[in-house]
Amino acid sequence: MKRTLEDNIVDGVNYFLLAIVFLVTLYPFYYLIIISFNDGVDATLGGIYFWPREFTTINYTTLIGDPKWILAFFVSVLRTVVGVVLGVCCTCLVAYGLAKKHLMFKKTYFALFIVGMYVSGGIIPLYVVLRGLHLLNSFWVYVIPGMLNIFLLFIAISFFREIPAELEESAKIDGASDLKIFFSVVLPISKPLLATMALFTGVGQWNAWLDSAYFVQNESLRTLTYRMMEVINKANIPVDLQGQGAELAAQAAQATPYSLQITAMVISVIPIICVYPFLQKYFVKGATLGAVKG
Template sequence: MSAKNINKIRKTKEDWAVDIVVYIIMAVVFLACLYPFYYSLVISFNEGIDASRGGIFFWPRKFTLENYQAVFKDENLLKAYGVTISRTLIGTVSSVLFTALFSYALAHKNLMGRRFYSMLLIISMYFGGGLIPYFILIKKIYLMNTFWVYIIPSLLSAFNAIIMMNFFRELPAELEESAKIDGANDVMIFFRIIFPISKPVLATIALFNGVGHWNAWFDSAYYVTDKSLKTVAFRLMELVNQANLTSVSGADALSQRAGTMAAQTFTAETIRMATMIVVVVPIILVYPFLQKYFVKGIMIGSVKG
């Protein structure tokens, strides 16, 4: 008899009752998290004027693609998509590489000044200068109103660095020792040996950085005035704020920006829903490819046996 069958026999009525309660709670939590997104998707495919009447819960009452047509006719949104995609790709790759190099160095006990750098890293997690000093710093180093304001300040995250440090510390020291015997230096060891076997933690940090860059709007709002450098998340925030205005003026403004006539059936609310779906779906599609590394990358190095 297999171990699986033995576990089934040993389960009592109380065990089954607890399992059922847990499954019900998890199902409720799952639906509570999923339904708002599904509702937004349904509204985005429904005519705006019809959706304003209410009563839509599970599927569109009057299906239309007009909301998405209006969204993609917005030239500013298309430009923002290009900026966000560039920012996410460049920012994620550069941040992962920089954090990996920094963490790999701090993971070695013989590094000169290791305690000092570690102390600075920990302090930065709990203390900051605030918005105004940070604004002045960005201005003084000439990052204001440039694309690099999205990349350079996000090169290093203390939380991500600690995760990577714990991962590198768990790697066998014999890997580096054998490589050094063969004549490899630290740079060669990192890129040819350590980097290839660190896929779990690298994928995890890449996911953190990618989602952060894709959803970021704060820096675009405060440190960039050029409309051609605005991100998708900032454009979504503008639409959300606009939807809070009167529906008539909001719809008129959206119609003018989309190059459509005032007789169109979409509203500010349906445009907002369509824009939100357009922003969220790409990053959701990336997650399944990194999911298998996610839990492993977080847990490795977190507990020492």
């Protein structure tokens, strides 16, 4: 089909607008990277737009050299991995049961989940419940309360309803139990759903910090996002310089609270950026298939 002048003009305008959108969305993150590699004191003067004016890695070495930040990073990674595995497994199990047509009291279960999705008891009742379960000040306070995501539950229910019943019937004829069917037949063909749920759950676990602030007092259980919020709120990072020499003191002088805050943001975003490309091909398909039916 021969292209006309109007087609070229429209395409040119579209490409121009897309380029602007790309720059507007990409540049803020690029700017954070620039500041993270720039001298903290020099960055306070402004005027940095495209590359570091005083290149340095002190911001990263200061964070990496602080044991609290290293421990917080590993706590965040651990809670994200464990939270994704248990959250996706638990949510899928419940959704698989609710997707059955002949489930007893099905409407009652749905009504309870809908009320739970839109109505929250608040932070104080949640604190009382967690205290009664002996979850306060423990690692499991990060994982157990989020094992069932009601929003993802309804997506999973709709997805499981789309699976042909003949697959399960043939497995039952071969003598497979319901759990065997779920793990050996249903989950292997649900990769788009699992990727979507893993991405939502992982981002939520990685970015969470309120539970660390309200339900944890043990400093060794603090998460990376909590440390970031600590820097933002207090506008300083406590650095113990006693006995570490003048060299570390000079480095700390070059790393300002703002530059360290930016560096922590860059570090916290990198894992999500690294994981997302591997899940992207399943993400859209899983979200749309789960929304076909209600």
